[in-house]
Amino acid sequence: MTTTEVADLDDILYPPIEPYLDGMLAVGDGQQVYWEECGNPDGKPVVFVHGGPGGGCTPSYRRYFDPRRYRIVLFDQRGCGRSTPHASEAVADLSANTTWHLVEDMERLREHRGIERWQVFGGSWGSALGLAYAQTHPARVTELVLRGIFTLRRSELDWYYNGGAANLAPQWWRSFEKPLPDGFEGDRILKYNELLSDPDPAVHGPAGVAWTTWEAATSTLEFSQALVEEFSDPAFALAFARIENHYFVNAGWFREGQLLEDASRLAGIPGVIVQGSYDLPCPITTADALHRAWPEADYRVVLSGHSISEPAIAAELVAATDRFA
Numbered sequence: 001m002t003t004t005e006v007a008d009l010d011d012i013l014y015p016p017i018e019p020y021l022d023g024m025l026a027v028g029d030g031q032q033v034y035w036e037e038c039g040n041p042d043g044k045p046v047v048f049v050h051g052g053p054g055g056g057c058t059p060s061y062r063r064y065f066d067p068r069r070y071r072i073v074l075f076d077q078r079g080c081g082r083s084t085p086h087a088s089e090a091v092a093d094l095s096a097n098t099t100w101h102l103v104e105d106m107e108r109l110r111e112h113r114g115i116e117r118w119q120v121f122g123g124s125w126g127s128a129l130g131l132a133y134a135q136t137h138p139a140r141v142t143e144l145v146l147r148g149i150f151t152l153r154r155s156e157l158d159w160y161y162n163g164g165a166a167n168l169a170p171q172w173w174r175s176f177e178k179p180l181p182d183g184f185e186g187d188r189i190l191k192y193n194e195l196l197s198d199p200d201p202a203v204h205g206p207a208g209v210a211w212t213t214w215e216a217a218t219s220t221l222e223f224s225q226a227l228v229e230e231f232s233d234p235a236f237a238l239a240f241a242r243i244e245n246h247y248f249v250n251a252g253w254f255r256e257g258q259l260l261e262d263a264s265r266l267a268g269i270p271g272v273i274v275q276g277s278y279d280l281p282c283p284i285t286t287a288d289a290l291h292r293a294w295p296e297a298d299y300r301v302v303l304s305g306h307s308i309s310e311p312a313i314a315a316e317l318v319a320a321t322d323r324f325a
Contacts, residue, residue, distance in 0.1 A: 008311060009309055009311050009314055012311060012314045012315050012318055013060070013063035013314060013318065014062075014063045014064070014065065014066060014318075016059060016060075016063060017038050017039065017063070017067050018038065019036035019038045019062075020037060020038060020041065021036065021037045021041075022034070022035065022036035022037070023035060023036075024083075024084075025075075025105075025108060025109055025112055027101075027104075027105045027108055028096075029096035029101070030085070030096075031078050031079075031083070031084075031085075031096065031105075032083060032084045033075055033076065033077070033078060033083045033105055033109070034075060034076040034081060034082035034083045035073065035074065035075040035109055035112075035113075036057075036073075036074050036075075037071060037073050037074075038062050038067065038072045038074075039062070039065060039066075039067040039068075039069075039070045039071055039072040040067060040068055040069060040070060040071055041071055042071070043067075043068070043069050043070045043071040044069060044070050044071060044119065044142075044324075044325055045070075045071045045073065045113075045115045045118035045142075046065055046070050046071070046072055046073065046118055046119040046120075046121055046321070047073045047074075047075070047106065047109070047110070047118050047119070047120055047121065048061050048062075048064075048072065048073065048074045048075075048121050048122070048126075049106075049120060049121065049122030049126035049127075049129050049130045049133070050074075050076070050077065050081075050122070050125075050126050051122075051123055051124035051125045051148075051308075052077070052080065052124075052125050052240055052243060052244055053077060053080075053102075053125045053129070053243050053244055053247050054077070054079065054080045054239055054240040054241070054242070054243030054244050055080065055081075055125070055240060056076045056077075056081025056082070056083075056236075057074045057075070057076055057081055060309070061074055061308075062074065064121070064308075064314070064317050064318055065121075065321050065325075066321070066322060066325055069325040070321070070325060071115075073109070073113060073115070075105075075106075075109055077102055077105070077129075077243075078096070078097045078101060078102065078105065079094065079097050079239060079242075079243050080239050080240065080243060086239055087239035087242045087243050088234075088235040088236075088238040088239040088242070092239075092242070094242065094243065094246045097243065097246065098247075098253045099128075099129065099132055099247070099253045099254065100132075100253060102129055103129070103132050103133050103136050103137075106129075106133050107133075107137060107140070110140060116140075117139070117140050117141065117142050118140065118141070118142060119141070119142050119143045119144075119145065119321075119324060120134055120141050120143070120144050120145070121145045121146075121317075121321070122145075122146060122147075123146065123147035123148045123274075123308050124147070124148045124150050124281070124282060124306065124308075125150055125244075125247075126146075126147075127147060127148060127149050127150055127151075128150050128151055128152055128259060130146055131144075131146070131151070131259045131263075131266075131290075132254075132259065134265070134266055134269060135259070135262045135263075135265040135266065138265055138266065138268075138269060141269050142269075142270075142324070143269065143270045143271060143272075143324045144266065144269055144270075144271040144272070144297070145272050145274075145317060145320045145321060145324070146271065146272070146273050146274070146290075147273075147274040147275070147308060147317060148274075148275065148276065148279055148281070148282045148287075148306050148307075148308075148313075149273060149275060149282060149286045149287040150282045150286065151254075151257070151258075151259040151260060151286055151289075151290070152247070152248070152251055152252035152254055152259075153256060153257055153260075153286070154256060156283075156286060157189060157248055157251075159283065160281050160282075161188050161189050161248070162187060162188055162189070165218065165280050165281070168218075168280055169217065169218045169280065172213070172214055172217040172218060173214070175210055175213065175214065175217075176188075176210055176211070178206075178210055179192075179195055179203075179206050179207040179210050180192075180195075189245060189248050189249055190249060192207060192211055192241070192245050193245050193246075193249050195207035196208060196211070196238070196241055196242050197242075204238060204242075205234060205238065207241065208237040208238035208240070208241040208242070209232055209234065209237045209241075211237070211240075211241035211244070211245065212231045212232070212236070212237040212240045212241050213228050213231050213232055213237070215231065215281060216228045216230070216231035216232075218280045218281060218305075218306075219280070219281060219305060219306040219307040220305045220306070220307045220309070220310060221276070221278055221303075221304050221305035221310060222305075224307075227307070227309075259290075260289055260290060260293045261293075263290065263294040266297075267296075270296075270324070271294065271296070271297035272297060272298045272300065272316070272320040272323075273287055273290060273294075273297050273298070273299045273300065274300045274302065274313055274316040274317055274320070275287035275299070275300070275301050275302070276301075276302055276303075276304035276305050276306055276310060276312070276313055277301050277302065277303055277304070278303070278304065278305050279304075279305055279306040280305060280306060281306045282306055284301065287299070287301075298320075300316045300320075302315075302316055
C-alpha cells in the first residue's frame, strides 16, 4: 500500500482518441446498449465499467489505457448515456434494469465482440458491477482494476444519503435536502424515490438535479464547479438520479454484504484496488474490507477524493493498466 501525490491530469492520461467502431446492442427487454471500441483492434481487451449507476461514459474514459496495447471497450449501461430508452423519458421503465441484467449485458457484449477474456476496469458503482461480473464469470476476467470501492451495503448508503456525510459538506447537504419536506427525518433514499417517480416535471426535475449535484459537489477533494455544472444538465441529472435511486432502494439486488462475502470467487484473478483516503461518497472503510476479503489484490491508497479525474487516482489507475498490458 502506498500514498502518492500527483499534479496534473493531462500529464497522466494518454492523449485523446476516437473510436474506430461503435454500435447499439439489443440486450432484450426493449433495451439497446451503446458500445464503442478504440485503441488497437489486436490489443489486450479491456472493458470500462462506468459509475453511477446511470453515469454513462465520456471520451476521457478512453485515456486510462495505452491505445497501442489495448483494445478498449466502453459501453453505456441500460437507460443512460447513449443507450435507449433513456431513463429521463416519461415512459422509461426501470423494472428490467438491475445488477444482474447488467452483468448479462456485459456477457452479451463480450460474446458479440468475439472476446474470449478481458480485463475489467471500474470505479464507484463500476467497482460493484465489476465485482458482481467477476464473481459470476471469473473465467472471463484476466484482471480487475477497481477504484472508489462501493458494495451497496446498507451502512454505505446510510452514510452518504441519510446524514453521515452531511457533517463534511453541510452547504451541499442543505441543497440535497431542499426538495424534501421541511424537517424530514425518514429514509431519504425512499423519499427521493417518490419524488423522482412523480409525473410532474416541477417535482421530479428539481429532485433529479439536487440528488445528482450532491454527488458532483462531494466527489473531488477540492470542490469543482465545472463538475457540478456538468451534473446539472436536466436530462442527465434525471436519468442518473432515477437509475441510481432505483438501485439503492433495491440494495443492488444483493444480499447484505454479498460482494465481500463472495470475494473468494476472485481467487487467481490479479487485481488492483485504488482508493482515495478522503473519498466522501465511498469511504475507505469499504475498500479496506474488500482488501481483507481479497488480500492478493494490490491495495493502493492515495491522497484524494472519489472522482476518477483526481490526479492521484488517475496515476495509480494508469500504472495498473500499464502493468497489465
